[in-house]
Every structure is written in structure tokens, then in C-alpha cells.
Amino acid sequence: MTDNQNLLAEQRRALILDEVxxxxxxxxxxxxxRLSVSDMTIRRDLDALARQGMLAKVHGGAVPVVEASTHEPGFEAKSVLEPSAKDEIARAAAALVAPGSAIALSGGTTTYALARHLLDVPELTVVTNSVRVADVFHEAQLAGSGGESRRGAATVVLTGGMRTPSDALVGPVADRAVRSLHFDLLFLGVHGVSVEAGLSTPNLAEAETNGCLMRSARRVVVVADHTKWGTVGLSSFAALDEVDTWVTDGAMSGEVRAEILEHVPGLTVAGEEQA
Incomplete structure (x- = not known):
């Protein structure tokens, strides 16, 4: 039997990871x-996922990777994980932003992807504690200084603070800056989410800063791909019920979607028509 043409390798590996x-x-x-592919194809998929640190191979199969709850991957390490899913999520999330809005973007690789999709939205005010997100807007403005820009010329407010491995600024300085501001929408990237632990991060200071961001927002939108479900970091900073909308990718299982909707009023699945 030939390999199943109906599934791209990335989609197939997402399904495998979800099962694990x-x-x-x-x-x-x-x-x-289950996937109607060859033994060799599955073993290649497991090899690829194991190299990315997404699972651990064992004799005859695979099991989840058990990481310390304090483990925090760097920005570059996270940026190579699920890039297509993150871009789809970012495109769907950008559709929620109206011209002239005051929005906030937390640190993370998905919010970084979102920033690139917001460059054409006019008259935005963007509050962020992400150095990478701020750089997206800064570089776009520099590129437009020669008259070649198609950018929306956003006003960007970058909080101060201590830098985390994922290039987010956190701690008392960031917290004070965020508490003095008010924005229409917060787009929040997360390390992990579960019903029991809620939204969590391995960084204690980031947990406090994320909490401040949430309290300063009229609406909270979590942007997180399917791999974040079931991951629990050291510090929880919010319950699922405190989220207004979750934007995720199509690899999120139906069972998990139903569980999310028990706690979150809105669920947007990128690439799928919304009811």
C-alpha cells in the first residue's frame, strides 16, 4: 500500500502527537x-517528532516526553515547532482586530506570527512585553521610511522588565507599566493549558506579568496550537473561564474542542468555517 496521499506529513505527525x-x-x-500508511512512514514520523523533542521513542511505539515544569525553551527552539499551525492561527486572530484598536500581545512565537499579520491594520496601538513582537513593527516602519511601506504605522508601547529565554519582558517594571494601561484586546500566547491547571508558564515572573495583562484587557484571546493542550508549567496564572476566545488549529481533536467550549465562550479553529 502506498502512503496515504490525503494527509501531509505535518498533518499526520500532528495526529500522531495528539494520540500520544x-x-x-x-x-x-x-x-x-489508523492512518493507512506504511510501517516505514510511521517510523520516520516518530523519528522526526523525537528529534524535535515532542515525544520519546520506545520499543514498538512512542510515549510523551516528560519535562520539568520549570523547563522553558528559548524563542528559537519554539519557533520551529508547528510553524504552519501558528501562521494559520495568526491569520485567523488578526481578523478579530478592528482598525484603531488598542491591543496587547504577550510574548511567544504565535503572537510573533500574529504581529506580522497586523502590519496592514491602520492606526493600531500595540502594547507588548515581547522584544520580538516590537521588532516586527519597528522593522516594518524602517522599511517604510523610503516610501515603500504598505504598513499600518502602529504606535508600539514596549514594556520594560527582565528578559526571559523566550524574549518576553517580565517582572515588577513590566507589571507596573501594564497596570497603568487599558486595551481592547489581549492576544495571549501560553506555554500550556489544561482544565485543572488553567493557563500556565514555567516562569514565575512571567505568570505575574501575564496576569497583569489579562486584568488590563476588556477581552482575552488565547492563541495556542493543539500541542499546548495538556502541558502544565510551574505556575498557573488564570483559569480557562477567564478566557473569552481561543484561536487554535485544525489538529485540535473534537474531544478537546468540546472540553474547551465547556469553559471558554468562543472557539475559533483556523481554516475552518465558523458556525
């Missing part, structure tokens, strides 16, 4: 039957 996390482990022969 949901069930606590999978066997190669189970995956070959």
Missing part, C-alpha cells in the same frame, strides 16, 4: 492501521 498525549502512548502497528 491523549492516550499516554501509541504503538507503531496501531498508527499504521
Amino acid at each position: 498525549r491523549r492516550r499516554g502512548g501509541v504503538r507503531v502497528n496501531e498508527l499504521t492501521r
Whole structure:
């Protein structure tokens, strides 16, 4: 049997990862039957996911990677994970932003992707504690100084603070800056989400800063791909019920979507028509 043409490798690996996390482990022969692909294809997929640190291979299958709750990957390490899903989420999230809005973007690779999709929205005020997000707007403005810009010329407010491995600015300085501001929408990237732990991060100072961002926003939009579900960091900073909208990708399972909707009023799945 030839490999299943109906699934791209990235989609197939997303399904494999979802099964591993949901069930606590999978066997190669189970995956070959479910996905209608060869044993060799599944083993290549498991090799690729293991190299990315997304799962651990065992004899005949794979199991989840157990990371310390304080482990915080750097920005570059996170940026290579699920890039297509993050871009789809960013495009869908950008559609929620009206011209002239005051918005906030937290640190993270998904909010970084979102920033690139906001460059054409006119008259935005953008508050962020992400050095990378601020750089997106700054570089666009520099590029437009020669008259070549198609950019919306956003006003960007970058908080101060201590820099985390993911290039977010956190701590008392950032917290004071955020508390004095008020914005229409907060787009929040997260390290992990679960029903029990809510939204969590491995960084204690970032947890406090994220909490301040949420309290200063009229609406909170979580932008997180399917791999964040079930991950729990050291510090929880909000319950799921405090989120207004979740924007995710199509690889999120139906079971998890239903669970999210028990707690979050709005769920947007990028690339799918909304009811």
C-alpha cells in the first residue's frame, strides 16, 4: 500500500502527537492501521517528532516526553515547532482586530506570527512585553521610511522588565507599566493549558506579568496550537473561564474542542468555517 496521499506529513505527525498525549502512548502497528500508511512512514514520523523533542521513542511505539515544569525553551527552539499551525492561527486572530484598536500581545512565537499579520491594520496601538513582537513593527516602519511601506504605522508601547529565554519582558517594571494601561484586546500566547491547571508558564515572573495583562484587557484571546493542550508549567496564572476566545488549529481533536467550549465562550479553529 502506498502512503496515504490525503494527509501531509505535518498533518499526520500532528495526529500522531495528539494520540500520544491523549492516550499516554501509541504503538507503531496501531498508527499504521489508523492512518493507512506504511510501517516505514510511521517510523520516520516518530523519528522526526523525537528529534524535535515532542515525544520519546520506545520499543514498538512512542510515549510523551516528560519535562520539568520549570523547563522553558528559548524563542528559537519554539519557533520551529508547528510553524504552519501558528501562521494559520495568526491569520485567523488578526481578523478579530478592528482598525484603531488598542491591543496587547504577550510574548511567544504565535503572537510573533500574529504581529506580522497586523502590519496592514491602520492606526493600531500595540502594547507588548515581547522584544520580538516590537521588532516586527519597528522593522516594518524602517522599511517604510523610503516610501515603500504598505504598513499600518502602529504606535508600539514596549514594556520594560527582565528578559526571559523566550524574549518576553517580565517582572515588577513590566507589571507596573501594564497596570497603568487599558486595551481592547489581549492576544495571549501560553506555554500550556489544561482544565485543572488553567493557563500556565514555567516562569514565575512571567505568570505575574501575564496576569497583569489579562486584568488590563476588556477581552482575552488565547492563541495556542493543539500541542499546548495538556502541558502544565510551574505556575498557573488564570483559569480557562477567564478566557473569552481561543484561536487554535485544525489538529485540535473534537474531544478537546468540546472540553474547551465547556469553559471558554468562543472557539475559533483556523481554516475552518465558523458556525
